[in-house]
Amino acid sequence: MAENIGNLKRTHNCEALRSKNIGEEVVLAGWVQRRRDHGGVIFIDLRDRTGITQVVFNPEGNKDVHEKAHNIRSEYVLAVKGKVVPRPEGTVNPKLPTGEIEVLVSDLKVLNESKTPPFMIEDDIDIAETLRLKYRFLDLRRPSVAKGLIMRHKVSTSVRNFLNGEGFLDIETPMLTKSTPEGARDYLVPSRVNAGAFYALPQSPQLFKQILMVAGFDRYYQIVKCFRDEDLRADRQPEFTQIDMEMSFIDREDIMAMAEKMMARIFKDVLGLELTGHFPVMTYDETVTRYGLDKPDIRFGLEHVDLTEIMKGCGFKVFADAASKGGIVKAINVKGGATLSRKDLDDLTAYVGNYGARGMAWIKVTESEWQSPIVKFFTDEEIGRIKELTGAEVGDLLLFGSDKAEVVNESLGNLRNELARRLKLVDADTYSFLWVTDFPLLEYDGQTKRHVAIHHPFTAPLDEDLSLIDSEPAKARSKAYDLVLNGNEVGGGSIRIHDQSLQQKVFKLLNISEEEAGAKFGFLLDALAFGAPPHGGIAMGLDRLVMIMSGVDSIRDVIAFPKTQKAACMMTEAPSQVEPEQLTELNLSLNIPKKED
RNA sequence: GGGGCCGUAGUUAAGUUGGUUAUAACGCCGGCCUGUCACGCCGGAGGGCGCGGGUUCGAGUCCCGUCGGCCCCGCCA
Numbered sequence: 278m279a280e281n282i283g284n285l286k287r288t289h290n291c292e293a294l295r296s297k298n299i300g301e302e303v304v305l306a307g308w309v310q311r312r313r314d315h316g317g318v319i320f321i322d323l324r325d326r327t328g329i330t331q332v333v334f335n336p337e338g339n340k341d342v343h344e345k346a347h348n349i350r351s352e353y354v355l356a357v358k359g360k361v362v363p364r365p366e367g368t369v370n371p372k373l374p375t376g377e378i379e380v381l382v383s384d385l386k387v388l389n390e391s392k393t394p395p396f397m398i399e400d401d402i403d404i405a406e407t408l409r410l411k412y413r414f415l416d417l418r419r420p421s422v423a424k425g426l427i428m429r430h431k432v433s434t435s436v437r438n439f440l441n442g443e444g445f446l447d448i449e450t451p452m453l454t455k456s457t458p459e460g461a462r463d464y465l466v467p468s469r470v471n472a473g474a475f476y477a478l479p480q481s482p483q484l485f486k487q488i489l490m491v492a493g494f495d496r497y498y499q500i501v502k503c504f505r506d507e508d509l510r511a512d513r514q515p516e517f518t519q520i521d522m523e524m525s526f527i528d529r530e531d532i533m534a535m536a537e538k539m540m541a542r543i544f545k546d547v548l549g550l551e552l553t554g555h556f557p558v559m560t561y562d563e564t565v566t567r568y569g570l571d572k573p574d575i576r577f578g579l580e581h582v583d584l585t586e587i588m589k590g591c592g593f594k595v596f597a598d599a600a601s602k603g604g605i606v607k608a609i610n611v612k613g614g615a616t617l618s619r620k621d622l623d624d625l626t627a628y629v630g631n632y633g634a635r636g637m638a639w640i641k642v643t644e645s646e647w648q649s650p651i652v653k654f655f656t657d658e659e660i661g662r663i664k665e666l667t668g669a670e671v672g673d674l675l676l677f678g679s680d681k682a683e684v685v686n687e688s689l690g691n692l693r694n695e696l697a698r699r700l701k702l703v704d705a706d707t708y709s710f711l712w713v714t715d716f717p718l719l720e721y722d723g724q725t726k727r728h729v730a731i732h733h734p735f736t737a738p739l740d741e742d743l744s745l746i747d748s749e750p751a752k753a754r755s756k757a758y759d760l761v762l763n764g765n766e767v768g769g770g771s772i773r774i775h776d777q778s779l780q781q782k783v784f785k786l787l788n789i790s791e792e793e794a795g796a797k798f799g800f801l802l803d804a805l806a807f808g809a810p811p812h813g814g815i816a817m818g819l820d821r822l823v824m825i826m827s828g829v830d831s832i833r834d835v836i837a838f839p840k841t842q843k844a845a846c847m848m849t850e851a852p853s854q855v856e857p858e859q860l861t862e863l864n865l866s867l868n869i870p871k872k873e874d
Numbered sequence: 875g876g877g878g879c880c881g882u883a884g885u886u887a888a889g890u891u892g893g894u895u896a897u898a899a900c901g902c903c904g905g906c907c908u909g910u911c912a913c914g915c916c917g918g919a920g921g922g923c924g925c926g927g928g929u930u931c932g933a934g935u936c937c938c939g940u941c942g943g944c945c946c947c948g949c950c951a
Contacts, residue, residue: 317908331911351901368909376911393902396885399912402900403886407943460951480951507950631877631947733951831944841943 279389282306285356292328296377298361305330305380306356306388308418310398312349319346320379323355324398326423329373332357332380342385352391352398352415358384406833410847413838425835428547429823433500435546436520439539445496445522450485452478452502457797458789459734461505464515467863478504481816483733484801486523487773490812491804495525500819509842511831512765512821516840520768520822523814529756529772533558533712536760536768536815540710548826556710556760564713569607569690571716574764576709577702579693581686582608587662588679593654595636599679606679607689610667611696614674615641615648621699628695629678632688638677642669651677694764703763705828711761715739718755719786727788732757734787735780735801736771737813746779750786756813767822770815777805 287306294303310322310329319334332355334346349355359382370376395412396404400421409416416422437447456463456477463477479485481503489497499521506515524532533556541552557575564571567580584607588600596606611617617625626637640649640663647660655663667675676692678685697703718738719728728750730736737756738746745753760768774780780802784794794802820832833839840846860866 311911311913313910313913315908315910315913316906318910319908320910320913322911329911333909336908365909368911370911372911393884397901405881405885405943408885410943457951461949483951505950508948510950511945513950627878633947730951736951842945843942845942847943 278387280386282356282388283386285358285384285386287356290327291323291325291330292374294330294361294375294378294380296363299363299378301361302358303361303380304356304358305332307354308391308398309349309351309353309355311351314347319343319349321346321349321355323357324418326418326420326427328375330375330378330380331370331373332359332382334382334385338381339383342382345385345387346382349387350391350393352394353387354389354391356386356388357382407841407847410833410839410841413848417837422834425823425827425829426837428827429819429835431547432543432819432823432826433520435543436498436500436539438546439542440496440498440522443496443535443538445498446494447499448489448494448497449499450479450482450489450501454479454485455797457484458793459730459787461507464504464506467865469863472864480505481519482521483735484798486521486814487735487801487809487812488804490523490525491807491809493525495810495812496523497814498522509840509844511833512824514820514832514836514840515844517832518819520817520819521814522816523812525810525812527772527811527813529714529758529813532770532772532813532815533758536770536817537710540760543822544708544826550708552708552710556712558712558714560715561713561717561754562715565686565690568693569686569688570694570764571713572759572761572764572766573690573711574694574697574703574709574761575711576704576707576763577697579609579611579696579702581689581693582610582667584608584663584666584677587659587666591655591659593638593651595638596677596679599681599685604680605682605685606677607685608663608667608678609676609689609693609696610669611674611676611700612670613672614696614700615643615672617674625676625692625695629688629692632691633684634678634680634688637688637692638679640669640675640677642671642673642675644671707763708825709763713759713761714757715754716757716759717751718742718753718783719750721751728786730783730787731755732769732771734783734789734798735773737774737779746782746786758815760815760817762822762825765821765825766818767825768815768817770813772811772813775805775809775811777802777809780805 285304288304291305291307305323307323307325310324313320317336321332322329323332334343336343357380359380361378362381364377364379394415395408396402398415398418400419453466453476456465456475461480466476466478468474468476482499482501486497501519501521502516503519504516509515537556544550544552561571564573569581583605585600585605588596588606591597600606622639629637638651640647640652663669669675678689716731718731718736720731722729732755739754739756742753756772758770759766774783781794820835823835824832827835829835838846838848845852
């Protein structure tokens, strides 16, 4: 039977007591981590989110209390009153911060019993994630899991303190808002009072924060949920949290400086690390050329070497064709990689296959020869050029990609990361930020056969590329910037268009008709026409940032109640069917296609 | 939409070329135990192998389908 607290109000948490507390009468409350019943004396490790204290039931003390303690099991909830005493000579536990003392119990209340938990509440256990998520309330009792949420709290606290100090205002924006074209798939919410009409959950507060700038709130922030109905990954959940900010009367270097200062503050407050100097800045073109990806991890080398020019007329048809027909040929020199086995190479070939590469040529540089299936196709001069450009030395491994530029860059870019993982080229505790700037304004979407905005349609072009908007829009670059941390995109933003005519011009480029622009973004165009200040901002992915800072591989580990890959919550079993009456009230009917047999 | 991996006691796993009553560890239950902290010792219960078909004398092992989980591609302004 569960007892009420009564007079046993706790005086300390389970990590608080030390030798200096010896002699004090204290009350602790928490969960039973473990019981060691010796028939006579009974030890219980009492746990709360701060730590563990050993409490002792001695039969020579209170008989009733000792009797009661026999029935205690794992995860029972206890309040104990007792005296802090030193542990007897030789029984100090150096593994526990509280290991020099124990609490000799004089009064006990079993605040609640517990069923035997489906898994043990401790770190370093190996359990299926689906079970952890179903019993998330138990999983979250494990210190390593709680640690992620505690760190998340520290990060958001640090962010608020910093931005409040810099004069930013925390202003909430609607969760029930308007569906807009472009971007990700919206989560829709039917309107009961407007039959047939829908709200959308925000993909980000983008337009609202711009409107707030027009309204004169020249420094805004919000730690806010965003929703995108797209497929999940280890670093993507359908609802996620952004540190969203926007400033007026600034240019991009001001936003970048502010974001850097904020990151420095977060790392200082939360990890005690000093981030010194400015974050390096690299243009989009440079990242793609050197690393293949626009979010390179710059903690290790393995940079790409472009061999397109020298392969144009070579005897290896695959390379020659790619090089002369608009594609590219690139190589990575894996220093000391000649020790990789044939199986390793097969694995890596399969790996680049994920990104559309149809193969992966390689050359092992050994004392006696260039060992490779393709080296026989090259002239001595070509081999010399390859050697020169890649810096190949004895013991190295050269890996090649040849195809359309996107395929080569994507596959070799990801291969580079994979090699670093396999060869353990990075120290897990290092943090390396990078700004990526000068993104193209537009990209061509082969599916819809039109240009779409790379960042979003409100991103300003670079000043020097303004004239390209009319002549060669595909070449125009934007005032967008991404913040990359250890190869992960943790933030992105831009200077926005604050001129109504330029905004209309960009909509036109994106094949958004005047009518459509008016219908979907009329309020923004309106606002821009009423004295919009120059403005811009950035949004940081809180989940990803905390994931990296806490050294875990999935944002699920830093979200209290995350969803599985099918966007389901194992605990609540959301999403679920609803009563027909609810649908009727919303003027909805279901039309679920039958599966074909 | 596609590729890969996985599903066996509460948990984590083992399970030979298909072949008696499906193993182990931890956990759980009972007993003993006054200094343990992964307490110890003795004893015990617990699953029919995600689900549904099929092949076979016989299926956890083979085949088909299906559900669920994880990683990835597509998708994610």
